[in-house]
Amino acid sequence: xxxxxxxxxxxxxxxxxxxxxxxxxxxxxxxxxxxxxxxxxxxxxxxxxxxxxxxxxxxxxxxxxxxxxxxxxxxxxxxxxxxxxxxxxxxxxxxxxxxxxxxxxxxx
Numbered sequence: 001x002x003x004x005x006x007x008x009x010x011x012x013x014x015x016x017x018x019x020x021x022x023x024x025x026x027x028x029x030x031x032x033x034x035x036x037x038x039x040x041x042x043x044x045x046x047x048x049x050x051x052x053x054x055x056x057x058x059x060x061x062x063x064x065x066x067x068x069x070x071x072x073x074x075x076x077x078x079x080x081x082x083x084x085x086x087x088x089x090x091x092x093x094x095x096x097x098x099x100x101x102x103x104x105x106x107x108x
Contacts, residue, residue: 002071004046009039011079023054046070053102061102075107
């Protein structure tokens with residue numbers, strides 16, 4: 001039987017968050033890290049989970065909740081927000097809303 005897991009791909013093309021690894025936080029605990037251009041798979045128990053990513057300082061992604069069944073793999077992709085998107089009028093929002101910096105999406 002296949003293991004239940006989260007598969008995460010980091011497709012960073014932009015400077016925000018840079019080349020540093022990001023912490024992968026599952027259900028409130030750091031479960032690993034992901035580097036620029038990397039794909040990782042982290043084991044989880046079947047059921048309901050939450051996922052978010054953290055870079056240096058307050059830079060992070062929004063939290064994503066999801067369900068994964070036994071033997072299934074929940075896929076996600078992440079990347080830095082394009083720097084151009086942070087220029088007026090988005091920059092004030094980005095400075096106050098720390099989960100604006102990293103994009104985290106469920107893979108199709």
